[in-house]
Amino acid sequence: MAAQRSPQRQRPPLPADDWALFLDVDGCLLDFADTPDGVFVPPALPVRLDALSRRLDGALALVSGRTLASLDRLFAPLQLPAAGLHGLERRHVESRSGPPTAPPALAGIADAARQLAAKYPGTLVEDKRAAIALHWRAEPLAASDFEAFAMAALPQLEGYRLQHGDHVIELRPAQADKGDAIAAFLEEPPFRGRMPVFAGDDLTDEHGFEVVNARGGITVLVGAREPSAAGYHLDDIAAVHAWLGVESGAAR
The missing domain is CATH 3.30.70.1020 (Trehalose-6-phosphate phosphatase related protein; domain 2)
Structure with a gap:
């Protein structure tokens, strides 16, 4: 996996109407907790994600290591297009694919x-x-x-x-990763033909950064992990929320 971008990164531009926006969840939108079920979802976050999705004509997806069921519980009643299990599950507007059957x-x-x-x-x-x-x-x-x-x-x-x-x-x-999931979304409306943007914090997000970079998109590393292929940087989850306008809970 290539990770060659300089750590001298600037803040990303503010969300634009022509983006296809992909967001990691834990460590990007939500603070880590001792257990996956222990995370706190700020009440303004689902409201803002819904408003931003509407602004982007639905071209906003969560890309996570969590299952789709876990994502839906966290952000209920909001159900966005999403990739779960690092790309093994994927839900689009009119379709859904599940993970393979577990071996005995x-x-x-x-x-x-x-x-x-x-x-x-x-x-x-x-x-x-x-x-x-x-x-x-x-x-x-x-x-x-x-x-x-x-x-x-x-x-x-x-x-x-x-x-x-x-x-x-x-x-x-080993069948899929976050990059595969993002690539698949970008072949489908409403994501197709838009500027791809992906924000994430973890090593698993590097697959997504590579796919988005190859398409001339915007990649955002959250936190201080290095090395990374991301072209832009946000310090922490509070900075991600400010970037997305979560503080007000309203669309820009």
């Missing part, structure tokens, strides 16, 4: 992962149906054991890969 071995690996997590209070094994994620944000000392477990389990899962993230490692199917 995954259930046993998930059980063994839970036994390991029981040794580290505050850690979590998240069941994503076709994938499992091992979270250790509340207990950083578990990192090496969780990573070693995932590496040892991987050979049992044909067609799977490891996905590293912020205090998490996932065992997930």
Whole structure:
């Protein structure tokens, strides 16, 4: 994966009416929490996303490692076009594609992962149906054991890969990534023919940055992670909210 952009990045331009806007969720729109269900959604955020989506004629999509069901719970009653599970799930205006069926071995690996997590209070094994994620944000000392477990389990899962993230490692199917999901959206209305823009914070977002950069779009790194292929930068989630106009909860 290429990541060659200079860290000397400027703030991105304000949203324009001809954008196709793609937004990561955790670490970009929402602050991290010890568990995925523990995040706080500011009441103004769904309101602003809805208004911005209308302004862009529907060309706004969430691109996340969460499942589509999790995204819908967080932003209810708003349901935007979205890619879940790092691109394995995708929902457009009139279509929906789901993740592949989990191999039989995954259930046993998930059980063994839970036994390991029981040794580290505050850690979590998240069941994503076709994938499992091992979270250790509340207990950083578990990192090496969780990573070693995932590496040892991987050979049992044909067609799977490891996905590293912020205090998490996932065992997930290798068929798609966030870049694939964004590329697919850009082939469909209302995204087709617009300026692609993608904001994200994590290593998993680099696939999306590469796709958007290749199309002459705008890529925005949130936070201080380096290296990154993103061309623009925002310091933190508060800066993302200000960029999108979340503070007022109203369209510009």
